[in-house]
Structures are given as structure tokens and as C-alpha cells.
Amino acid sequence: MSDSDGKKPLGLRGSGPRPGQVKQSFSHGRTKSVVVETKRKRVIVPKAGAGKGRGGGVHASDPSKRPAGISDVEMDRRMKALKLAKANEAEEARKREADDLKRQEDRARRRAEIDAKEREETERKERALKKIADEEQKKRDEVEARKKVEAEKKAASAPRPAAAAPARPATPADAEAVAARPAGVARKMDRQPEQPRRDNKSPRNKATPSDGRRSGKLTLNQALGGAGGRHRSLASMKRKQERARQKAMGTQEREKVVRDVQLPEAIVVQELANRMAERVADVVKELMKMGMMVTQNQAIDADTAELIIEEFGHKVVRVSDADVEDVIHSVKDDDADLVARPPVITIMGHVDHGKTSLLDAIRHTKVVTGEAGGITQHIGAYQVTTDGGALLSFLDTPGHAAFTSMRARGAQVTDIVVLVVAADDAVMPQTIEAIHHAKAANVPMIVAINKCDKPDADPMKVRTDLLQHEVIVEQMSGEVQDVEVSAATGQGLDKLLEAIALQSEILELKANPKRAASGAVIEAQLDVGRGPVATVLVQNGTLRRGDIFVVGEQWGKVRALIDDQGNRIDSAGPSVPVEVLGLNGTPEAGDVLNVVDTEAQAREIAEYREHAAKEKRALAGAATTLDQLLAKAKADESVSELPILVKADVQGSAEAIAQAMEKIGNDEVRVRLLHSGVGAITESDVGLAEASGAPVIGFNVRANAAARSSANQKGVEIRYYSVIYDLVDDVKAAASGLLSAEVRENFIGYATIKDVFKVTGIGKVAGCLVTEGIARRSAGVRLLRDNVVIHEGTLKTLKRFKDEVKEVQSGQECGMAFENYEDIRAGDVIEIFEREEFERSL
Known part of the structure; x- marks a missing residue:
């Protein structure tokens, strides 16, 4: 389309994109040329010679030259806006230039600071190097000076012909000079030649012979290394002489000793090195070569240790952890060493049938009056000498249902069981249980029918009731001896002792008193003044003061032996009950005491038993499968628990209370025994009870002052009991409160x-x-x-x-x-x- 006036058609060539190329630079000297298009902004510029109207606007006075529909005012406004936009662009350009200049100045300043720091660091390093070099030069100068002085001394100490007369000046001038010196200076200079000869004997002198041998006597001055410099010690000189002697004799390499190394299932690196008699560092180095980064206090398995032992050229002897108990030797006694021993008699029966009263009548004592509630709650051990001179050892066991384990323990260590049955009460539940214990222990039984002095006594009913439990007495054509006695009047006591003596003669009880002692713990307790105390019945050998022993998980050294009368004795033979002091902890009642040779053996056996017991308890209480774990968690959620903490006076009572607590409860409620121990109630017991929300039960023990104060502050209830009936009834009532209605x-x-x-x-x-x-x-x-x-x-x-x-x-x-x-x-x-x-x- 062409314009009618012959003008060129309107186009955008002046403001359209223009092609061009830009060269981009990258790292490592790479470049790239890119084709780009630049767009220029279209700016309306008035033509040259155009008229100016009002306000100086283009085409302001020539309406035919302005775009159609734009007035003079609008044209002026547009021109002002264009000028303002140009002014803003110029201002922004100036600001950008100023910012760029400022950034360049900041970069230059930072660069100058960095350069200054680098120069300062370089100068500091140069100064340090120069200082080090100066010190080294100073040391070299000192060494040179010392060498020069020593050379002068060597030259001065060279041997000269001995003169019979004092040295005189060689020339008249020298003689005048000597005469002119003061008298003291003259004497000092006269003696000067002799001093280097004394210094020549010093071990520090470099002029000594090259073989290091000393000539002449060793003076104190020589031993101390002269007046100046480092002083060599006498041990250093001896080591030097030993090295010289070995060098002269010729070095002979010692033959390596091959050892039999006992290797358990796991061993510490240091212990392994000790058993091989090798350096720990060498063992650790060998382990590092095998890829094991371990220290000397870490344990390694047996297979790895076997490789290490073979690497060092020793022999491996595999042993088990249980082998530590092999030191407890089972000595086979010679018939010539066996001598007769007193019989051990255990008195058993139902509660309140007169067991302790009968023993009091035999011993002429009143033990029963000292028992709380008139019932025996501890197992007692006594020795009795009869009128005929025979020595008998008696064990008195409780009859209450809670003391089942005590009766079983008494039957296991006894030779004869005396079954006490009340004539007015006949056979009762604990009587039957005692019969079962005696049969299980395979010991002979003597039936003592007590309380025959009462009007309603019926001994025949007792004999008849015993038939139901396969106990046939002699009057019923059986083999079991039976004696009618009365602890109150003393009736039949002599016949009972005769029956015991007859039974012991039939058994022919003998033991070897010359071997290492072994025995059974009847009872154990924690005494405040004496520490852990164990009542031990010596079964074989002789236990003496100073013997080292191990009993269960505890060990100790016999500090004192106390008999049943409270007297201190030096030794206890077979069938003698004694209290043993010197344990490191309270053992369990029923543990076996064995005497060993050394403390190390006793400690090792006790630690092994303790570790084995912990593992056994962990395995017993852990659920092995996922189903068992879920079932245990479900059971724990559905069962309400009454937590309690028990402290008793002796181990047997604590054990009996724990067994009684296990029997309390049903599918909904149970008693949870947090802790049971022996001794007074302490502050730590109160802390454990507070954390678990449990009461503390003390059986024949009391809380100390700190525990009482802590319990009052923390609101922990402490209940004291002396009779096991009351304890069980109260715990049962408290557990009943947890039952849902x-x-x-x-x-x-x-x-x-x-x-x-x-x-x-x-x-x-x-x-x-x-x-x-x-x-x-x-x-x-x-x-x-x-x-x-x-x-x-x-x-x-x-x-x-x-x-x-x-x-x-x-x-x-x-x-x-x-x-x-x-x-x-x-x-x-x-x-x-x-x-x-x-x-x-x-």
C-alpha cells in the first residue's frame, strides 16, 4: 500500500531487532560465541526546522503535522512526560555508576586488607624462621666453643716430663713476671697444671679411651660428672658397663618360651598378653593387622584370641567359665582318717505342736519365750550334751505354712528327723509336709508324740493317722520309732534321747576332720555391728579362723567363729553349727560353703556364680518369642499389682515372706515384690519405694534415722511386723482393695x-x-x-x-x-x- 502523497510507507526497521554476536568466557579458558538479537526502543524525535508552539512542544503550532485527535495541551503533556522519563533515566544511570564505583572501592579496600594480612603473616613466619635459625646458629657456636675449650684442655693435659724441683721460669723475663705476681696468684698458677690431670679421669671427658673403660679409682667428683654440665646417674653408668660387657661376650638371642595359654570363651586383650607373657602393644598391633581396632581393656572372642596365640607361637588350651570351680576339690576320704561325728537331728512338725518347747526341755533353756507370738520364725542350730556324754546337734525349724523352704532345707542337711505331733491335735497339714520332706531327703524318722500330759491327749489317734501317710510306728508293727513325751513335765525325754542315740549308732556317722572344710548355710543375716553373718553347719573337715572360703555368690575370710552359746572358738569340726563372720555379702540360706586356697580363687568363683545367676534370672524373666511377649504384655495390662518392699532380719524369713507373697492373688490382682533383703531399712529402700509407690514392710527390723526422715518427707508408709500371720493378713487385705467390685x-x-x-x-x-x-x-x-x-x-x-x-x-x-x-x-x-x-x- 502506497501513500497518495508519494511518501514511503510506515515501517519498523528502525526499532526492530538487530542480529549480533556475543562472546562468552568460561573457566579453564573456554569460550563460546552466541548469536543474539538486540531490540531498540522507538523514540519520536521532532524533525529539524519544525515549529514550536506553546510550551515548546513539537508540532504545537502546526496542527497538520501532529497526529490526528491530539490537542496542544495533550501534546505538551506528552513532551513533559518524555523529558521527565529522560531525566529519570539519566539519574538512574548516575546512581548505577556511583554504586559500581563504590563496589569497586570496597573490593579494592578488602583486597588491600587481605594483602596486608598476608604480608603480616609472611613477615611473622619469616621472623619465626629467622629466630629458629639464630637459635640453631647460637647452639652451633656454643658447641664449637665447647669443642675448642675441650681441645685446649686436652692440649694442656698432655703428659710432660716430671720435674724433681718446682717449675721455674725459663727466661729472666719470665722470672721477673713471676716475681711481680702476688703470692696467692702465684700459688694458684703453680697448681694450675695439676687440675687438668684430675679432670682427665672424669667420665664426661672426651679424651677418655674409645673403649669407654675407666682407669684408676672412681672418685665422687667423677661419679657426679665433674663440676658443670649434666650429671650422669650411677644406674646409667651401670647400664653402660652392662652393655659393654654383653658386647664383649657377644650377644646371644634368648630361646623363646612356648606357653600353654588357657583360653576361656571371652578374654580381655591385656589378660591375653599377660597369659602369653608378651607385650600388650604387640598384641594390639597384631589385632590391628587383622582389622580389629581394639584397646587393651576390650574383650575379644575365643576364636580371635586363638589366632593371636598361634601367631605368637604358643599353645591354646580351651577352658570353660565353669572350670573356675574345679579348684573346689572333691577329696576322697581315706578310711583311716574317718572318725565318728555327732548326729544332726532336725525337729519338724506342725505349728504350735511344741517343737521348740521340746528342744528347750532337752537343752534346759527357754528359747520359746523369746520368739514373737510364741512361734518359731527362724531356723536355729544348737548342740546338746546328754547325761551320758553324747554330743547331739539339733536344728529347730518353723512349723508355719510360709516356712516350707526352711523345713526342706533342714531335712536336706540332717541325719535324723524328729517328727513332733501333738497328742491332742493329731496329724495336721504341716505334719504331712514334714513327712514328705523327710522321705524326699531319705533320712530316718523318729515320731515324738508331744503333750501327752493333757487330759484330751490320744496317742493312738496320732499313730492311726500316721498310717494314712505310710508312717508305721513300732507299736503298729512298723520300723519307725515312736516316743510319748511331754515338754512341760519332761516325760519321756530320756527315752527320746535313747532312741536318737540308737538311730545314730545304726547309721555309723563318720567324717574326716583333717580335710578342707565344707558345710551348709542354715541361716544368714546382716548384723549392724558385725556385718554379714552366716549360721553354718560344718558337714566335713574342720573350719578354722583365717580360712578363705566361697559360699554361693559370696566369698570371705573367716574372721571369727561363734558357737551356739555365743562363745568364740578357733575351729569347728564336723556336725558343729557355728556363726561365721567375715563375708563380703549376705549369702542365700541353703548355699554350700567350701574352703579354697587363695582369695583370688574365691573371688573368681563368686564372680562366676553371680554372673551365671544373673543370666539365669534374665532368661527366666524374658519372653523368647513375639507371641510370648504379646501374651506377657496383655497379662500385665489386665492384672492389677500391689508393689511392696520387704526387709527382714534373716535370709530365711525374707525367703518365707517372698514365697507367701507369691501365693496371694488371683487372675486380677497379684502382689509384686520389688525387693527383699536382709538388714535394717535404709534411705535407698525408701527411695525405691517412693519411685514405685510401694509401702516398706519391716519384719523384725527397724528403719534408721535417715530412712525415717526420708519416709516422712516423701510420704512413704513403713509397716513393722514381728509375726508372719499379721504380715500376710494385712497384705492380703490391701490386695483385696485392688479387686474390682x-x-x-x-x-x-x-x-x-x-x-x-x-x-x-x-x-x-x-x-x-x-x-x-x-x-x-x-x-x-x-x-x-x-x-x-x-x-x-x-x-x-x-x-x-x-x-x-x-x-x-x-x-x-x-x-x-x-x-x-x-x-x-x-x-x-x-x-x-x-x-x-x-x-x-x-
């Missing part, structure tokens, strides 16, 4: 739905007829359909006609609506019931 349902009525209505605001309402009993608003309801319970809940409303009522009698109609349930139909039956709670007890 028993809920019983009483059915009070039935109703039949006749029709169902829909009521606005309530929902579906059943029109019912009460067929039996009473319908109550507060009672629970069940909806039965075809005699199947489909809903159980409560009533939302109970109406009689249009009134809300509390109850509706039988034979009346009513309206019922269920809470949150509307699936009711005609013909359904509503069962109305009430719940009643009853307290339960164990």
Missing part, C-alpha cells in the same frame, strides 16, 4: 412391644405392656428379638399416657424410647434389670 444383675421386669410410634422431637417410641415385674426409668434395659439380645442400654423416656413417670407396674401400658437406638419392632421383648455391686476379698 463384683456386679450382680437383678431382673425386675419384662415388657412386650405392642406397636411403634414416631414422635416429633423424640424419635421412635414403643407402646409396651409390662407383662412381669416393674419397669423403672433408672434401670438398664435389653431388647430381645426371638430371644436374642440385639441391644443393651438405658431408657431415654418412660411415659404413662402423656406424663413422664419413674416406674410402671405390671399389667399397665406405657411408652418407652431407647437412648441412641431406634431399631425397635412390634413383638420385641424388653428386659428390665438393675445392677448391684459387692466388695470382694482374696
